[in-house]
Amino acid sequence: MQELVGRLTALDPEASESLKIVGYFDTLVGGQVSVDVLARSAAVLAGCVAGVRLSGGRVVRAAPNGERLDDDGPDGWRTLEGPTGSVVWIERTGEAHTNDTMLLERFAIAVAITVSRSGADSGAHRAAEVVVDASAPADDRATAAARLRLDRHARVRAVALPADVPVPSGSPNALLSTPFGFAQLLLVPDSAARGGDGFGGGAARAGIGLAVEAGRLPASWSSALVALRLSDARRPVVRADDLGALLLLAETADADAEPHPDVAALESLGHDRTALPTLDALSEEGSVRGAAAALGVHHSTVQARVTALTEALGYDLRTSDGRTRYATARILQRLRAARW
Amino acid sequence: MPKALTRPPFDPELEAVLAVLREQFPSAITPEMIPVMRQPNPLMPTIDQVIADRAITSRDVAIPGYEGAEIVVSVFARADHTGTGPGIFHTHGGGMIIGDRFVGIDVMLDWVERFDAVCVSVEYRLAPEFPDPYPVEDCYAGLVWTAEHAEELGIDPDRLMIAGGSAGGGLAAGTALLARDRQGPALFGQVLIYPMIDDRNETVSSHQIEGEGVWDRTSNFTGWNALLGERRGTADVSVYAAPSRATDLGGLPPAFIDVGSAEVFRDEAVAYASQIWADGGVAELHVWPGGFHGFDMMAPHTALAQAMTAARTAWVARLLGA
Numbered sequence: 001m002q003e004l005v006g007r008l009t010a011l012d013p014e015a016s017e018s019l020k021i022v023g024y025f026d027t028l029v030g031g032q033v034s035v036d037v038l039a040r041s042a043a044v045l046a047g048c049v050a051g052v053r054l055s056g057g058r059v060v061r062a063a064p065n066g067e068r069l070d071d072d073g074p075d076g077w078r079t080l081e082g083p084t085g086s087v088v089w090i091e092r093t094g095e096a097h098t099n100d101t102m103l104l105e106r107f108a109i110a111v112a113i114t115v116s117r118s119g120a121d122s123g124a125h126r127a128a129e130v131v132v133d134a135s136a137p138a139d140d141r142a143t144a145a146a147r148l149r150l151d152r153h154a155r156v157r158a159v160a161l162p163a164d165v166p167v168p169s170g171s172p173n174a175l176l177s178t179p180f181g182f183a184q185l186l187l188v189p190d191s192a193a194r195g196g197d198g199f200g201g202g203a204a205r206a207g208i209g210l211a212v213e214a215g216r217l218p219a220s221w222s223s224a225l226v227a228l229r230l231s232d233a234r235r236p237v238v239r240a241d242d243l244g245a246l247l248l249l250a251e252t253a254d255a256d257a258e259p260h261p262d263v264a265a266l267e268s269l270g271h272d273r274t275a276l277p278t279l280d281a282l283s284e285e286g287s288v289r290g291a292a293a294a295l296g297v298h299h300s301t302v303q304a305r306v307t308a309l310t311e312a313l314g315y316d317l318r319t320s321d322g323r324t325r326y327a328t329a330r331i332l333q334r335l336r337a338a339r340w
Numbered sequence: 341m342p343k344a345l346t347r348p349p350f351d352p353e354l355e356a357v358l359a360v361l362r363e364q365f366p367s368a369i370t371p372e373m374i375p376v377m378r379q380p381n382p383l384m385p386t387i388d389q390v391i392a393d394r395a396i397t398s399r400d401v402a403i404p405g406y407e408g409a410e411i412v413v414s415v416f417a418r419a420d421h422t423g424t425g426p427g428i429f430h431t432h433g434g435g436m437i438i439g440d441r442f443v444g445i446d447v448m449l450d451w452v453e454r455f456d457a458v459c460v461s462v463e464y465r466l467a468p469e470f471p472d473p474y475p476v477e478d479c480y481a482g483l484v485w486t487a488e489h490a491e492e493l494g495i496d497p498d499r500l501m502i503a504g505g506s507a508g509g510g511l512a513a514g515t516a517l518l519a520r521d522r523q524g525p526a527l528f529g530q531v532l533i534y535p536m537i538d539d540r541n542e543t544v545s546s547h548q549i550e551g552e553g554v555w556d557r558t559s560n561f562t563g564w565n566a567l568l569g570e571r572r573g574t575a576d577v578s579v580y581a582a583p584s585r586a587t588d589l590g591g592l593p594p595a596f597i598d599v600g601s602a603e604v605f606r607d608e609a610v611a612y613a614s615q616i617w618a619d620g621g622v623a624e625l626h627v628w629p630g631g632f633h634g635f636d637m638m639a640p641h642t643a644l645a646q647a648m649t650a651a652r653t654a655w656v657a658r659l660l661g662a
Contacts, residue, residue, distance in 0.1 A: 003377040003438055005554055005634035006365040008357045008641075023359040031352020037643070041356060044641045066641025 010047020013097040025106040055085030082108035113175040128174040132221035145214040155190035158209040160224040162340040181340040205231040229338035262329035347548035351630025357639040369559040406477035416459040427495030430461040433506030435563035468566035472581040476514040487525030501529035509535025513583040527593040538584035539564040543607035553632035590619035600631025
C-alpha cells in the first residue's frame with residue numbers, strides 16, 4: 001500500500017521543489033491552521049526541527065515526526081524574520097539544502113498571515129479581508145467597513161504591496177493570498193494617497209487602486225493588484241488611475257484561464273532572452289534604428305532579430321497597428337507572469 | 341446519482357501533504373498501472389531496516405495456503421518474548437492487487453512491542469492472477485495454521501485477533517466471517533482499518549472521490565474487477581469476498597473500524613458497523629473528519645493521524661485488558 005499511499009518525507013536536498021513548497025504552505029494557510037501546525041508541517045518537509053518565535057515571545061518548536069519540542073530559541077540556527085516580527089528557523093546541521101531558503105520564506109509568510117488573523121488586531125484584519133472580497137455579501141462588507149470606521153460616502157483606495165515590504169502602521173491592513181503571491185492590503189483615504197509617493201519608499205513595489213466608496217472596495221483592490229502586477233524595478237509604484245482602459249482589458253483577460261493567442265505567442269518566446277527586450281525597444285522607439293540605439297546593439301543585429309520575430313508573431317511592429325497589438329499583448333503577458 | 345458529488349473537505353494539514361505527494365501517488369489506479377506499482381520501491385525501507393531499531397525478531401515460514409499451495413508468513417515477536425501472549429493475524433493492504441506481507445506492518449509492530457503480542461503476517465496471492473477466492477482463502481488458511489501452531493508461536497489461542505488495512509481490512513472481515521461459519525479458529529477481535537468491503541462501488545462516498553485523494557472510484561473498480569472479474573456487482577459474490585454483502589453479522593468477535601470522511605470506503609465502513617449493531621454485536625467506529633484513504637501512513641506527523649493511531653491502540657489495549 002505504500003505504493004498507493006506514500007509517505008511524506010523531507011524534500012530532496014538537491015532538487016528544487018519551489019512549486020511544491022508554495023502549494024504546501026498555501027494549502028495550510030488556506031485551511032487556517034494554527035502556528036503549531038505550521039511549525040510541524042515545516043519540520044516534516046525540511047526533515048529537521050523547525051521553530052517559530054512570535055513577536056510576543058511565544059516559541060513553538062517541532063520535530064519532523066510532528067512531536068512538539070521544548071521552547072529553545074533560534075540561537076545559532078538559520079533564521080528569517082517575517083513581516084509581522086515573527087522569527088522562523090530550521091535546525092539543520094551540515095550543508096543547507098536546495099529548498100531551505102524557499103521553505104523558510106513561505107514558512108515566515110504563512111506565520112505572518114496566521115498571526116495577523118488571530119492577533120490583537122485580528123478583528124480589523126479580518127474586516128479588511130472581507131471589505132475587499134468580491135465574493136462576500138454586500139451586508140458583510142458593509143459591516144466590515146463600519147468596523148474599520150470607513151465613511152460610507154468618503155472615497156478610499158486599496159493599496160497592494162508585496163508581503164515583505166514594511167507597512168506604515170495605523171492603516172487597516174491584512175495579508176492576503178493572491179494567485180501572484182501574498183500581498184499586503186492597505187486601505188487609505190483618497191486624500192492621503194493623492195500624492196502617490198510615500199508607498200514603499202524608493203525601490204519597493206506598490207499598486208495604488210482606484211478611489212471608490214467603501215462599498216466598491218473589491219474593485220479598488222483588484223485594480224490595485226493589476227497595478228502591482230505591472231510594477232517593476234523601473235516603475236515600482238503604479239497607479240490604477242494611470243492605466244486607463246487597460247484595467248478593463250486586464251479584467252477580461254483575468255476572467256479567462258487560457259491566454260489570448262497573441263499572449264501565448266509572447267510566452268513561447270520566453271526561452272529567447274533577447275526577444276522581448278528587442279520587441280519592447282522596437283515598440284517604444286518605433287524604428288529598428290531607434291531600437292538598436294536603445295539596446296546598444298548593432299542595427300543589423302536588431303534587423304535580423306526583428307525579421308525573425310515578425311515571422312514568429314505574425315505581425316509587424318514597424319507599423320502603428322503592429323505596435324498597438326504588441327503593446328496590448330505585452331501588458332497581458334506581464335500581468336500573467338507577475339509574481340512577488 | 342450525479343457524476344461528481346462534493347466531498348467533505350480534506351483536513352488542511354493533510355491536504356497540504358497531498359499537494360506535495362499528489363504527482364508521485366496518483367489517485368486513479370488503472371489495470372495497466374499494476375505491474376509498475378508492484379515494482380519494489382528503492383526509497384522505501386526494507387523489513388530488516390524497519391525492525392532494526394526495534395527489539396523485535398522476525399522469521400519467515402512456508403505454510404499451506406488455499407488448495408495446499410505453499411505460501412509464506414512472517415512471524416514477528418519481541419526478542420524477549422516468552423510463554424504465550426496475544427496474537428495478531430495480519431492481512432496486508434494493496435487494493436487486492438499489490439503489496440506484500442510487510443505493507444502496513446508498522447502499526448502491528450507497535451502492538452507487538454507494546455502488548456508483547458506475536459504477529460503473523462500472511463502473504464496471500466494477489467488478483468488478478470489469483471482472483472477470488474484465492475486471497476481470502478489464503479488468509480483463512482494462514483489463520484488456521486496460526487491457531488494450530490499457537491503454542492509454539494507463543495500465542496494464547498484465546499487471545500488471537502485479526503487485523504488489516506484497506507484490502508487487508510476487507511480480507512480480515514472476510515476471514516472473520518469464514519472463521520465464524522466454519523466454526524473456527526476462534527477470534528478474539530477484528531481490527532478493520534479503512535476496510536475495502538463492498539465490490540458494488542455504488543455508495544455516496546464511492547462517487548465523491550474521483551481524481552483526487554488516495555484510491556479513488558476508478559481505483560476501486562480496478563481492484564474489485566481484478567478480484568471478481570465479471571462477477572463484480574452481481575449476485576454471484578460471496579460475503580467472504582465482499583463482507584458488505586453479508587446480511588447477518590451476528591456472532592462475530594468485537595470489531596474496531598476506522599475510516600476517513602473523504603475516502604471511497606467511508607459509507608461501507610459505517611454501514612458495516614451499523615449492521616453489526618443491528619445484529620446485537622460489539623463494534624467501535626471512528627470516522628476521521630477530512631481524512632483521505634491511508635492518511636495515517638502518508639502523514640503520520642499530523643494531529644489527525646496521531647489521533648487515529650491512538651484510538652486503534654487504545655481499543656486493542658482495552659480488548660486485551662492491558
